[in-house]
Amino acid sequence: MVNKLHHSSNCADCNCKVSIFKNLSPLELALINSSRFQVSYKAGEIIFKQGTPSPYFVCVTSGLAKIYIEGYGKNLILALIKPVDYIFGPGIYVDNRHYYSASAVEDCQACLVDVTIFKKLIRENPDFAEEFIKRVSLQSIFNFDQVISLTQKQMHGRIADVIFYLSDKIYCQNPFELTISRQDLADLSGMSKESAIRILKEFKEEGILTLSGNTLEVLNPKQLRQISETG
Amino acid sequence: MVNKLHHSSNCADCNCKVSIFKNLSPLELALINSSRFQVSYKAGEIIFKQGTPSPYFVCVTSGLAKIYIEGYGKNLILALIKPVDYIFGPGIYVDNRHYYSASAVEDCQACLVDVTIFKKLIRENPDFAEEFIKRVSLQSIFNFDQVISLTQKQMHGRIADVIFYLSDKIYCQNPFELTISRQDLADLSGMSKESAIRILKEFKEEGILTLSGNTLEVLNPKQLRQISETG
DNA sequence: ACACAATGTTGATATATGTCAATGAAGCGT
């Protein structure tokens, strides 16, 4: 599962530091850097599994990963994680267990940092702590939106939401290459794979988007927004 | 909406301090106490509204409240809040807006504390900060369970989950007086009021529970657990 | 005690969505 271990770059050079690590001093960053190690995952490989201990803070530096809850027979994808973003589950401060699984959707590289060092910095650097709390909060807000979409919209609206999520937040371009599977699409929108495919087909027929191969282009974002909002 | 303002008791005497405030020094507790004020809400009254600014940290000291997201046409109840519990939304560290609404289910008393004082203590007291992060994390975990229940179980399983939530976490006794409405029951389980009523009726007919007036008694928790788990 | 409003209950019906099964297409190792 784990392919290589190498300390190629340095945290101080990594663009990681522009975001959550922006409030760390060079000394603190060096501390993180010294304990960190880099891992490669092939597409499909599991990064960590729901229920297992959570000794590392994971920073995805290349590729695309997903975090998902393994529920009753099927999965619910909470989010896709692209570079440079972090995976810190709520278990870190509760019982050091993962409450969701993570796996690589595309080939991935990630840096793992010892969680105890992370917690130490939270205690010592209030700016860093605030930034952490802010990120956890943003994650919660995102989850709220997702829950409302999943529980109060019908399939068309949910697929519309997922398409916006992919084009605006993940791939960040309009004709984009869909690197996730239809099953992932279904797990993001809480429906069966077959239903997801059918809705996409309808959207194609109505001229809202094109989907040839795995290249998806939104042609009529206004109408798609409308579908998202009318549920 | 607000009925009385009084500084009757003191934070140091309040059982609030046993939980999240347990790590505060007498001095810090006094700071909270000096800025706090107590408010009464009648059943049905709104405590705060989704989208409005969030200048206070709310501590429910008596009665029962609900926090709920106002979605597309209907509400989703995220949790019931009983004494002594706190309402801190994710907006506090993001844009100081509420991302859900709160209202009194039963007549309530609550203490409001200025959020800036709260944030100040988070910065100054690492133990308090950790306890706060822990509580936010527990909230997230609870939400995960809820999302899975809502998106992957059918109505019977969802109602079973809500009944366990009420008897184990909220009312904490077995024959208990249901002080929430059927609509609230529906908003907790993400279904229509009519469906919720029908499932309850079925459970009664199968001898799983009795429900006379608003007194609900779970007769066969084992079977109810089974229903919860088979979705 | 009365009327009126809010809440709860029930039945009939429509429909959104999942499931199952068959088929087609695409990637992959030999």
Added chain:
DNA sequence: ACGCTTCATTGACATATATCAACATTGTGT
């Protein structure tokens, strides 16, 4: 290039669930 496995697509069908409307019950103010 071949078979093989995985993934995507489509259709037919079953059913879980919402909606609508009627009616019953409870509470509440006068």
